[in-house]
Amino acid sequence: MTDFRMPSLGADMEAGTLVEWRVKPGATVKRGDVVAVVETQKGAIEIEIFNEGLVSEIVVPVGGRVPVGTVLARLEGAAGAREPAAPPPLPPPAPPVSALPVTPGRPRISPAARRLAAARGIDIQRVAGTGPAGAITVADVEAVSPAPGAMPPQRPGFDPAAMRQAIAAAMSRSKREIPHYYLSQTVDASAALARLERMNRERPPPERLLPAALFLRATALAVAKTPELNGVWEDGRFRPGDGVHIGWAIALRGGGLVAPAIRNADRRPLDDLMAALRDLVLRARSFALRSSELSDPTITVTSLGDRGADAVLPIIYPPQVAMIGIGRIVTRPWVIDGTLGPRPIVAITLAGDHRASDGHRGGLLLAEIDRLLQEAETL
Amino acid sequence: MSASASVPMPQAMTYREACKQAIRAAIIADPRVFLMGEDVARYGGCYAVTKGLAGELGEERIRDTPLSEVGFVGAGIGAAIAGMRPIIEIMTVNFSLLALDQIVNNAATIAHMSGGQFAVPLVISMSTGAGRQLAAQHSHSLEGWYAHIPGLKVLAPATVEDARHMLQPALDDPNPVLIFEHVMLYNREDVLDPNVTEVDIVSAKIRRPGRDITLVTYGGSLFKTLEAATALQQDGIEAEVIDLRVLRPLDMATVIASVARTRRLVIVDEGWKSGSLSAEIATRVVEEAFFELDAPIRRVCAREVPIPYAAHLEQAALPQTAAIVAAARGLVRGA
């Protein structure tokens, strides 16, 4: 017998309201299944389970508001209990019914589902397959992202005032507890933009990349080399992350902000990261994020985009220990081989938690991002 | 009663009787039409399709031939070129192999070789398929071979209605047309709609609409496939059943439109898998509709053995309803 408890979806969460059960007593669940929807200050979040077993009892009924850690349901035959911070659901392994070779790491997905996922910008790594041999089908993609026009009705429970309160609490705590240091580096973005222009020229719009995808990839690779900045500060000491899980700050239309995780961002190719970005933005704005996405980030990135300010000095999201800001790309005079010329440049900034790291390490991180962006062709 | 007397009544009829009525009507309607083959006149046909017709229509129009497929098919080709509209009956597709040279090298090519000067408006009908314990030399389904040949049209009537009405458009067609009658269909009975007086020999037909999976079949396997669709419905799976009707040229537009709706395809064919009609359909769907597919294509076909004589082995070698159900369920449910 194992207890399934109200998870903590960030340091600022104290309680949640159960708005929907996706399983009934007697149901068999496996790691990664979405079993409930919980209303938090960040809106309604799909809650995943990290055990296998049989749901023997639903303890908290729909409508119940309970503190983090409260038992929501009981499982029989559950093993390997591990609270949040577990990897997202991978497509289930293919049962050995077919003679087809299974390529490790490559998700099994039908042609129609692949086309649909591309059209809707869905990251297929996040879709669990229910088709033949565990393949991802059209229905699986649609379950993650309904057709445009059939956008999910705004979930119950999103209250802009409550989100404001949550941001206020988290940011106040950050400024109260975290001794920030700030660094800034101005980077020549011409190599990155040249690569994007060349790639996008040959692609239809749904497959095109934004500069954000290149910045994300360069940042993730640099963070992987600077483990002191990737993790959380808990109980008076630094605990490194179990991977580079980049929280991507997404502004919600009408106000508010969430920063769900792109897991193992340093190990994912460019197109994959772009798909992940599109998927996260879409789901964040339709309030269909999952619990692990909110509890997982090990560092956060905010990219201001082409209508933002030139530079940002970020406030670290606790308990993380660093945050990276990417400003707007602007054309400015730049010295090239001793003469002045116009160049697209971007200010990349870092806020670091001085308890966990020193400015020198932070500087190395920014320098590495710069170096990678100068070699954008290889990113 | 007088008002309804002029309205034709729906009539129950066997597939065998429908074949016979089709021949009878065609011969009465057109003096150029005649039928010839082995044992068709005095004996009445090995499946009794022409029983009694020789007495009614005369042995000029229903003609017994010597036991030489190459001879009487060749004679039919000559008669067709000379202006007649012959129906050649070959006992089974297995015996048609003796006439392959006439069918493939002559009937199918003469219009082409003569620069369009000579058409061969010939109809060849034959039985096909297994299920009557006639053993390997009388039980194979070789219609897929003929569907390989440009210059031929290949029909596979599965319903009583098609058996009754496909012959006339086949005779009207300037090309040689092969009609395959599955041996297990002759005794099937159905009510013939008197308002239907003609059918096309161009299109496949949706025999049962459904949204979850497409089952493509033809001929003798149609009814097993419809049974499978009924069983699947009890599982909540709505199967669409397509009867190809015409094996060459294939009406892929109907198949692909269906697959685009259901995104899943099972092909049921009593032919073997290797180098077959089912392989051709699967390939065309992959070529033309790859991105519509939401699951691999599956085939339910005869086992790759000569069809056995023993009843239990014969049944084990043929596509059966349970196998169709299992294949479809696997694609929809992800078994």
Add this chain to the structure above:
Amino acid sequence: MNAAEAKRLVFDVLSRIAPEADLAVLPGAAHMREELDLDSMDFLNFISALHERTRVDIPEADYPKLFTLDGAVAYLSR
């Protein structure tokens, strides 16, 4: 595609990206990205949706031509 169809299509796509916006009062010559607060991802989704619905290829170099409602309608009804 005529101008009326193009305008309907643009409104349909925009209403999904910015559901809260009142498109009826969107000035034809105004910069849509400013007016509707579209970030670069929103704008890429806008272009992608137009491409998927019309099959018109819209190279990046042409993006500025679609910054206004009038411009987008003119581009699609060329």
